[in-house]
Amino acid sequence: MTSVSAYVAARLRAWGVDRVFGTPGPDVDPLVAVLGGGRRAPEFIQVRHEESAALMACAHAKLTGRAGCCLAPPGPGALRLLSGLYDAALDRQPVVALVGEEPVPPGAGRQRRTVSAAHLFAQVSEYSERVTDPALIGDALDRALHAALGGRGVATLIVSRPVLEAEAPSEPRGAEATSSPLPVRPPVRPPDEQVRRGGGGRKDRPPTPPG
Secondary structure: OOEHHHHHHHHHHHOOOOEEEEOOOOOOHHHHHHOEOOOOOOEEEEOOOHHHHHHHHHHHHHHHOOOEEEEEOOOHHHHHHHHHHHHHHHOOOOEEEEEEEOOOOOOOHHHOOOOOHHHHHHOOEEEEEEEOOHHHHHHHHHHHHHHHHHHOOEEEEEEEHHHHHOEOOOOOOOHHHHOOOOOOOOOOOOOHHHHHHHOOOOOOOOOOOOO
């Protein structure tokens, strides 16, 4: 059985995402577990603070020309991630944020008051979607990456643990319309001469003695 988490990891890699910056947590651990690096899945880079994850994803996008990606559990972690995503949005960098969804305890009903993550992330995102059906994960992920790369901004997917653990459909619904990745720019490497000039000054001239 291929899980939704494994499908998401493989699809991110197909889009050229080679690193996911974030913090683990019970609601996103199924995805963290499959982020092992290599050709089939991006590498997971664990950070100490969710805001740092968003800032690192933004820097990664800026330096490579590819989509940056960050991951955070729900609750306070999601709110801390949000502050870093505003930096990416203002910097016009393509960043995809994967956010866990906090489960509602049985019997909580209307008495439980929570911050609507979907509403908050929609304000900073070019595209924001709460995925509740495993069959729609392919369509939602491709739309998020299209929006981030095409709109040079943030795209957010909010996914619960039950969805991440569910079996991925063989052909995710709607994928035929959006599954072709945009052309991925190769990493930008400056010419060696520019690196030498910016790495510590000219080496062919001795320093001027004081006095």
